[in-house]
Amino acid sequence: MTYPHISVSNLTMAYGDYIVQRDLNFTIARGEIFIVMGGSGCGKSTLLMHMIGLKTPRQGDVFYEQQSLWQANAEQRNRIMRRIGVLYQGGALFSSMTLAENVALPLNEFTELSKSEIADMVSYKLALVGLAGFETYYPAELSGGMQKRAGLARAMALDPEILFFDEPSSGLDPISARLLDDLIVSLRDALGTTVVVISHELPSIFAIGTNSVLLDAEAKTMLAQGPPKQILEHAQDPRIIRFLTRGTGIAQSAPAKTDT
Known part of the structure; x- marks a missing residue:
């Protein structure tokens, strides 16, 4: 039996009494470029901190294959962390x-x-x-x-087996952002790395995402999971359509690839 590379199970995140997100459940397969997307303040970077061992969940757990991150002892957690690389904003x-x-x-x-x-x-x-x-x-x-x-x-x-990117396109001009997207894909293809990207940049999301989860600040939970283009294609929820079309109702297409 093949297990997901990463599983987020019944995860609730909070700061004190304030709930950021609740009841998050999704899996990430080995070799995917998985996008955690959503608007500002929805908890994307907070989710990253929970997934890399920097913040303890209010409830739930994160599993790397079958190993619990938050029930692991110090030695087990260190072994998990050695499998992970993080590119911060x-x-x-x-x-x-x-x-x-x-x-x-x-x-x-x-x-x-x-x-x-x-x-x-x-x-x-x-x-x-x-x-x-x-x-x-x-x-x-x-x-x-x-x-x-x-x-x-x-x-x-x-x-590392797994690379996390926190808003990799933040602060970059469109050409530099596109080059970084291409680099992420080429490294995944060459090294077989599982990639998790925190992003709200639609061109990058549609260009490189093979799977995704969409978080919502008002609902305080996930609204959808799946390949970003498929989520938009089948979306009925106006909140999903609004985010994935920048409020226009019109899909944003990724720029065509060019030979260099």
């Missing part, structure tokens, strides 16, 4: 470190590789994201899109 690079030093951080912390082996691994990861030769650059010397790619190289340092 701003890239979260240390400004006082070069790109090589940033990418090397998890390798120095969690492996026993030699300095030369780490240097080779860092160069390889930077090359994967199109930053070969930028090892000695500092984050301030790069564009926003390049900083995001450098953050992705660091998230990939330990060869």
Whole structure:
């Protein structure tokens, strides 16, 4: 029997007495590009924190295959976390470190590789994201899109099975956002990584999402699950149609791919 790579089960999220989302149930298959979407304030980033062990659920659990994240002991949870890489909204690079030093951080912390082996691994990861030769650059010397790619190289340092992206297109111009979308797809295809993307950017959602869940701030629960295009095609709920068409009732098409 094949189990989902990730399962969210009866999850309720809260800050004190304030319920953010309740009764979330969805699964993510291995190798999917899964989109967590919804408007501002609906709890997308809060869900990310619950899924990567940074915030305890009010109720429910998150499973990685059959292993509970929130019932696991410290050793089991550390093993789960070693399988995960996270690209945060701003890239979260240390400004006082070069790109090589940033990418090397998890390798120095969690492996026993030699300095030369780490240097080779860092160069390889930077090359994967199109930053070969930028090892000695500092984050301030790069564009926003390049900083995001450098953050992705660091998230990939330990060869994770699963990559989480928190609003990866935030702050990027349309061309840079499109290039990052293409990079996410190519890495998934090349490495077989399961990808979870927190986003409200419709062009990216429709361009790369193979499955998704739509959260709603007013209902405080999920309104739909499935491939984004199929959700829109079959939607009857005006809240779903409003979000997925930017309130126009007209579907936003992703730009056609171009050869480079």
